[in-house]
Amino acid sequence: MALLRRRRVRLRPGPDRRQRQVITPEGVPLPFTIGARGARAAALIIDYVLIVAAMAGLTYLVASLANAVHIKADERNPVGQALVVIWIVIMFLFRHIWFLYFELGPRGATPGKRIVGLRVAARDGGRLTTEAVVARNFLRDIELTLPMIFISTTLAMGEDASFAGWAGTAWFLIFVLFPFCNRDALRAGDVVAGTWVVEAGRDRLKAALSTGAGAQGHSTLTQTRYEFGEAELSVYGEYELQVLERVLRDDNAEAMADVAQAICTKIGWTNGRGDERAFLEAYYTQLRARLERGMRFGRRKADKHS
Amino acid sequence: MIARWFGKNASQDAAVEAAALRSDRFRQAREGDWQRLETIVTRIEGGRLRKLSDEDLLALPALYRTAISSLAIARETSLDAALIAYLEGLARRAWFAVYGPREGLGAWLKRFFLGGWSAAVRGLGVDLLIALAMMVLGTVVGWLLVSGNPDWYYSLMGSDDVRVPGASREALLHTLFGQQDQTGLSMFAAFLFSNNAQVSLFAFALGFAFGLPSILLLIHNTAGLGALLWLYHGQGLTLELVGWLSIHGTTELFAILLAGGAGIHIGRAMAFPGDAPVLVAAAAAGRRAAQVMVGVVLMLICAAVLEGFGRQLVDSTTVRLAIGGTMLALWLAYFFAWRPARGQAAA
Numbered sequence: 001m002a003l004l005r006r007r008r009v010r011l012r013p014g015p016d017r018r019q020r021q022v023i024t025p026e027g028v029p030l031p032f033t034i035g036a037r038g039a040r041a042a043a044l045i046i047d048y049v050l051i052v053a054a055m056a057g058l059t060y061l062v063a064s065l066a067n068a069v070h071i072k073a074d075e076r077n078p079v080g081q082a083l084v085v086i087w088i089v090i091m092f093l094f095r096h097i098w099f100l101y102f103e104l105g106p107r108g109a110t111p112g113k114r115i116v117g118l119r120v121a122a123r124d125g126g127r128l129t130t131e132a133v134v135a136r137n138f139l140r141d142i143e144l145t146l147p148m149i150f151i152s153t154t155l156a157m158g159e160d161a162s163f164a165g166w167a168g169t170a171w172f173l174i175f176v177l178f179p180f181c182n183r184d185a186l187r188a189g190d191v192v193a194g195t196w197v198v199e200a201g202r203d204r205l206k207a208a209l210s211t212g213a214g215a216q217g218h219s220t221l222t223q224t225r226y227e228f229g230e231a232e233l234s235v236y237g238e239y240e241l242q243v244l245e246r247v248l249r250d251d252n253a254e255a256m257a258d259v260a261q262a263i264c265t266k267i268g269w270t271n272g273r274g275d276e277r278a279f280l281e282a283y284y285t286q287l288r289a290r291l292e293r294g295m296r297f298g299r300r301k302a303d304k305h306s
Numbered sequence: 307m308i309a310r311w312f313g314k315n316a317s318q319d320a321a322v323e324a325a326a327l328r329s330d331r332f333r334q335a336r337e338g339d340w341q342r343l344e345t346i347v348t349r350i351e352g353g354r355l356r357k358l359s360d361e362d363l364l365a366l367p368a369l370y371r372t373a374i375s376s377l378a379i380a381r382e383t384s385l386d387a388a389l390i391a392y393l394e395g396l397a398r399r400a401w402f403a404v405y406g407p408r409e410g411l412g413a414w415l416k417r418f419f420l421g422g423w424s425a426a427v428r429g430l431g432v433d434l435l436i437a438l439a440m441m442v443l444g445t446v447v448g449w450l451l452v453s454g455n456p457d458w459y460y461s462l463m464g465s466d467d468v469r470v471p472g473a474s475r476e477a478l479l480h481t482l483f484g485q486q487d488q489t490g491l492s493m494f495a496a497f498l499f500s501n502n503a504q505v506s507l508f509a510f511a512l513g514f515a516f517g518l519p520s521i522l523l524l525i526h527n528t529a530g531l532g533a534l535l536w537l538y539h540g541q542g543l544t545l546e547l548v549g550w551l552s553i554h555g556t557t558e559l560f561a562i563l564l565a566g567g568a569g570i571h572i573g574r575a576m577a578f579p580g581d582a583p584v585l586v587a588a589a590a591a592g593r594r595a596a597q598v599m600v601g602v603v604l605m606l607i608c609a610a611v612l613e614g615f616g617r618q619l620v621d622s623t624t625v626r627l628a629i630g631g632t633m634l635a636l637w638l639a640y641f642f643a644w645r646p647a648r649g650q651a652a653a
Contacts, residue, residue, distance in 0.1 A: 024374060024397075025405070026371060026374050028375075028377060028378045028397070030394065030397055031394055085611065089607055092607065093603075093607075096600075097411070100411050100414075101410075103407070104407045104410050104414060105353065106351075106355040107350075107351060107352075108402060108407070119402060121402065126405065127405045127406075128405060128406055130409055130414045131596075131597060133407055134414070134600060135592060135593045135597075138596045138600060139592075139596065141507070142510070146508070149504065150504075191588075192588065192589050192592030193593060193596075194593075200399070200402065202395055202399060205337070205340065205341075205388075205392045206388040206389075208389070210327050241385055242385070242387045245387055245388065249388065288329075288385050288386070291385055292327060292328065292329055292384065295382065295383060296383065
């Protein structure tokens with residue numbers, strides 16, 4: 001375990017404190033990255049801007065439609081009044097409908113979260129229930145909307161409501177600072193719903209490095225064949241293999257020349273310049289074959305020191 | 307499964323043969339399944355659920371399990387870091403699709419109205435009774451305080467109103483009847499965004515402070531009700547006031563009762579979590595209470611419609627009482643008497 005941790009720390013520069021392991025219901029650990037607080041704030045602001053824009057657009061549409069068919073919202077016109085009532089109710093519920101519609105839909109995230117690449121997930125690795133999504137979105141009202149209304153009404157009331165104003169501010173701060181007081185960046189709604197917000201990245205499957213011509217040991221440039229013996233392969237471990245993999249995937253000629261030089265020095269070879277890629281591919285494949293054979297027998301070599 | 311691996315086309319077989327490493331042969335044998343899963347998941351993420359064939363949707367769970375088991379095997383047998391990173395990403399995306407919410411907003415609302423809401427309300431159990439007791443207590447306390455010393459009235463209800471101790475019977479009567487000149491719309495809107503509607507939200511939110519503030523809030527707000535009752539009782543207008551209040555009040559007070567009960571439910575779960583850790587107990591209670599509160603918001607809208615339109619259109623105490631009583635009976639029947647099929651009503 002200590003070895004594993006050491007390897008991870010060295011693979012990713014700087015300790016990545018947002019990494020979490022979740023055990024899926026199938027019993028396989030899956031790595032997740034907790035969404036950054038800044039990204040979550042950005043997602044919320046994007047959503048609110050979109051909500052306000054959608055509300056304004058909807059209002060304009062309803063108003064112009066009503067104008068077009070000559071409906072006025074005065075007390076002698078029940079149709080107009082009913083229309084206004086329905087409109088007020090929709091506006092009153094609009095933000096809830098927005099969040100629930102998108103988070104319960106197939107995309108599983110609001111437009112704001114999609115733009116910054118976040119998703120809501122169940123903390124225990126199991127199913128994300130509808131009830132959990134409802135709970136975390138309802139509590140947002142208590143965390144943000146309610147204190148905002150409270151503060152703005154006390155501000156409108158004037159000076160003599162300073163205590164209520166302070167209470168509202170304290171309330172607001174408690175909930176806004178809540179995500180900074182736990183390491184999973186949970187807000188109160190997440191705690192209640194049993195959820196957290198994680199990054200939803202996507203990777204493409206990169207080509208295997210060990211299946212090309214160079215990997216077979218043949219060099220297309222020099223027509224030679226690279227074969228490494230047990231002694232030459234046993235100097236490196238899994239960490240060096242993965243560094244080598246990264247260098248090969250980056251495909252930077254200078255870096256490859258440096259690495260090839262370092263390997264040659266280490267194993268006591270002298271190698272001409274210009275054919276580094278074929279050399280490295282061959283070494284990578286044979287080193288991987290050796291280490292994977294060891295893995296199958298339960299022998300792992302973390303790095304060159306072990 | 308094994309038959310499928312061997313059933314690949316000839317070129318893939320040749321590639322598998324050519325691969326030097328056992329882990330690469332493993333990868334090449336399964337790559338087709340992974341790519342199919344990726345296509346399905348990408349479609350789902352893009353919201354193009356309708357374009358997915360039934361066959362693909364049915365295959366999704368099996369493909370997800372294939373990817374998850376491939377990941378577990380690859381971690382033990384392969385040192386291809388890019389492959390493991392890809393499989394982790396793919397398994398994560400498929401996990402979101404497979405273990406995401408199973409129903410949309412419409413399906414949830416249907417389940418909510420057809421049993422989920424009432425089951426959550428019943429799930430509050432004894433906390434509803436506590437909230438009811440607190441509201442009755444508050445009303446009685448308000449009455450007793452004001453009847454002992456009328457000055458209390460001003461601290462409970464404020465003084466910028468015609469409804470103050472010493473007001474004439476006519477002035478009080480006028481507040482109950484003949485307000486037809488006001489537009490229903492403005493009253494409707496005023497109610498929705500009024501303090502009264504937010505009291506219920508506060509009663510719920512303050513439950514997280516072990517429920518005590520919820521109780522105080524319930525008592526404080528119903529004390530005003532008691533004071534109002536005392537004032538109108540002094541002029542022999544008790545029944546008229548009750549009628550005026552009841553037309554929307556049975557719905558509104560019921561909503562406040564549910565909100566208070568929900569707050570106390572959370573507070574009690576935190577104070578007495580039983581065998582579960584405090585956070586787990588609070589979360590379970592919070593999820594049930596949030597369901598109740600979604601309903602409370604809808605009840606408040608209902609009360610707003612009744613206040614805005616019902617009260618100004620109906621100017622007779624008998625009819626007002628009848629409407630208020632009917633609403634109360636409807637709510638009681640909906641929450642406690644009507645119990646649709648068990649099992650689907652998850653709280």
